[in-house]
Amino acid sequence: MPANKARHATIVDVAKAANVSVATAGRALGQYGYVRPETRKAVQEAASALHYKKNMAAQSLISGSAKTFGMIVSDISSEFYSNIIKSTVNYCRERGYCILIYDTHESAKIEREALAIFQKHRVDGIIVSPADSRNVDHLREFIDDGGRIVQIDRCIPELNTDTVMLDNREAAFQGVSRLIAAGHRKIAYIGELHEIRPDLLQSIVNKYGRPSRARRAFAPSYQRFMGYLDAHAVAGLPACLDMIGRTGHYSSESAQRAAGRVLMHEPTAMLAADGMMAIGAFRALKTSGMRIPEDVSFVSFDDLDWYQLVDPPVTAIAQPCAQIGEEAARILIQRTEEKIGPVHYEHVRLPGHILMRGSVRAL
């Protein structure tokens, strides 16, 4: 609103009050150029007397940088993303950067809109967890226009960006291996897997072992599924289609149904691919009257607050959310300030942490 304009003192006002030129005032207030200490002090006093606040729009116009990053996730209110956002925001604040944020609810259309707005604001970079692996032209275009992107959690390998995520496959491998070591042979997996057509699931399970496009896949749930298969392969155990609860889409209701179906085949353990799946799987377990861990052992990715409030507390494969958020921010700030182009991209893979609690029993 114009009112703002009229109200704020400009550098010209400060310069006048301090009896110097605008150039000198600018040098005294900014970090650039040489100013005599006394002059600087006089200018600073004039500035604070006038409640002067530098106008970032002007600075951005001239320098090309607004000291601002954009951030796009599919669900701000999820415990996972909100933890990441929090650490990114704090890391950036300490270094003088702002975060603009958008929530896509998994819509690539909204993601595109958000990107367009960020471009108008000339953000210095974007942290994004892409909504749809098959709809990324806007991301690619952004990159081609010279934009910097760091992908988190979900990473589309075809895009030329830095990436930060859990080492999903390894973490799943570790978790499932523990279950196998504990004597479990029928281990259910509840995950989204919507990238895999249901009719192909069988062949993936069967042909497992041959080099595939698997490791290039987008969704964490897919990579975790690969780790699940790895663990079986290493242990010389066959993986069985009956144990795979593929949810059509990403909701706890869908997970509950999938888990319910799998339970009919009497697994002795169940792995939920993330916090959302965990809610559905846990409900299915309760609903069907299964006792944890007496009848079925239960493990889940992520580490939500409620895992420790239910009885027994849920054994988790926790992600280092704070670290994910900081690493993404660190990369973006580095690239922004060093002005280095994409000589090569960083692909940060962070280890998961297995938190043994009461929901797993040895057979």
Added chain:
Amino acid sequence: MPANKARHATIVDVAKAANVSVATAGRALGQYGYVRPETRKAVQEAASALHYKKNMAAQSLISGSAKTFGMIVSDISSEFYSNIIKSTVNYCRERGYCILIYDTHESAKIEREALAIFQKHRVDGIIVSPADSRNVDHLREFIDDGGRIVQIDRCIPELNTDTVMLDNREAAFQGVSRLIAAGHRKIAYIGELHEIRPDLLQSIVNKYGRPSRARRAFAPSYQRFMGYLDAHAVAGLPACLDMIGRTGHYSSESAQRAAGRVLMHEPTAMLAADGMMAIGAFRALKTSGMRIPEDVSFVSFDDLDWYQLVDPPVTAIAQPCAQIGEEAARILIQRTEEKIGPVHYEHVRLPGHILMRGSVRAL
């Protein structure tokens, strides 16, 4: 980074490509002034051919508005705030606004920093849940400088701002009244209440009934406590200090200790003042071997995911988070676009919703 600058087409480029003046190009691309349809079309085509993206910095510089709001909360990752943020962000996105976000972890110092940055960015307004009721000079100064603020959840009455929050006192009154109606006489209250000196708690409980500064208090937990007392007063029941679990500071550990102390006085019901308190209170109940609701009925403010996952599910006094976020955004946008000053401030008070689940039993 300068690279951005070099890379982006400007309105001059577009004007040249379309064989019109910059003014015409501006009119065609912006929403202002008259342009012949064919001209507009030509300009738009030139613009998209050149990947033209309007530079908000320039627009902001001239119009004084960056179409951006700031948002400051104490904990982005809490289920409560992240839900609010999500709805604010979406409401604003649909109307062409951006949200800059900061997290204070309850620090007024960080709040001040965040505010300063927002001022530099010439945000059109700020949504804030203040960190500290006794340290608000920066907020007051911001307002005096012509800034617009909407307070949410925690509202400092002395500040001239719009406010949006739950009708805490009424919601607590309703919740506690239900417990009383169900036959409960010893109802514990677990809340932060750090604004009340412990030695004054007794007199507040005793002297309850006389008009006090109570309704002007800052923290929701205080207002909810007043509602708790109201319910007792209306029912003609004495409130008892033994039943008040005042946590020194805001943490689940602290709440657990407070609840543990109160449990020694054998309450038949317990009300947690918010989600954080609920975790501690719930743990205390479990730890002390109390069965819910057989031994102690349990009710909590907020409605976190886990309330429905534990057994029995927790009866809740839910806040309309999405509505809080939208109302705050609505007010800010209205004030921004209508450019109306603070003729009078809006004080939106939203009703809580009691969700009866299994954790309360009638005596």
Added chain:
DNA sequence: CTGTTAGCGCTTTCAG
């Protein structure tokens, strides 16, 4: 309906 021109507030030459 369209073009010319003058800034918005700041930084950056380039001279002193």
Added chain:
DNA sequence: CTGAAAGCGCTAACAG
């Protein structure tokens, strides 16, 4: 070390 002046990309007057 300081000042004058030229823009960054856009919009707002004011003529045509």
